[in-house]
Amino acid sequence: MKLLDSHCHLDAAEFASDRSSVLQRARAAGVQTLIIPAVSAIGWQPLATLCANEPGLHAAYGLHPMFLSDHREDHLSELERVLELHPAVAVGESGLDFYVSNLAPDIQRHYFHAQLAIARERDLPIILHARRAHEEVLHAVRRYQPLRGVIHSYAGSLEQARQFISLGFMLGFGGPITYPRAARLQQLIRELPLNSLLAETDAPDQPLHGHQGQRNEPALLPLVIAKMAELRDMGVVEVAAATAANGRRMFALRAEP
Secondary structure, three states, rough: OOOOOOOOOOHHHHHHOOHHHHHHHHHHEEEEEEEEEOOOHHHHHHHHHHHHHHHEEEEEEEOOOHHHHHHOOOHHHHHHHHHHOOOOOOOEEEEEEEEEOOOOOOHHHHHHHHHHHHHHHHHHEEEEEEOOOHHHHHHHHHOOOOOOOEOOOOOHHHHHHHHHHHHHEEEEHHHHOOOOHHHHHHHHHHHHHHHHHEOOOOOOOOOOOOOOOOOOOOHHHHHHHHHHHHOOOOOHHHHHHHHHOOOOOOOOHOOOO
């Protein structure tokens, strides 16, 4: 199987000491394509270098709401310059996070809306983080149409999911669906159309059930896909092929050789 991890922070500091080994394990597990979204401006150039030197790695550049203290106004113009200079499959990771109490909502909105505008202007998908903010993110996505992208680690309602899909978005699911008590997320996997689903790890974050407290890795993506297949009563190969094809379609990628 040729798998696509639609959301993996392989550039994160947690992988600094053994990144090559992590990538080797991922490839051995069939994960040939990884979408790597940046979270702050300081990481843009290292990410560009990483993706230029490793086949199958594809960069997205953005300003994550949880790193709000790292962002400056001029980073928005720098983002546009980076998108001019380096190959990018998306803008992001961007979005809104109303769970963490010390992240000023109005400043989050400023960077979020600016990145929505940049993605629309450049006709790029946008990768979005939405935590306790799905309804506001949905309204923003509707406002900036035409726009397409991914709500990563989706945790909204079924009705919100259908609205996101109708607006050109796909929904990413990872480790959280593997937990026995994740009934609501598991029902989403059962009910949403297969052509709207993406498989992700969010490594090094969001470890799978049975791996609590451990660093997550893209090599564990097959376990996410196996759970999706179980929930949909489908074959693993079929779900793997579908989620990879969805990712290639969203990010305008050719199949890896």
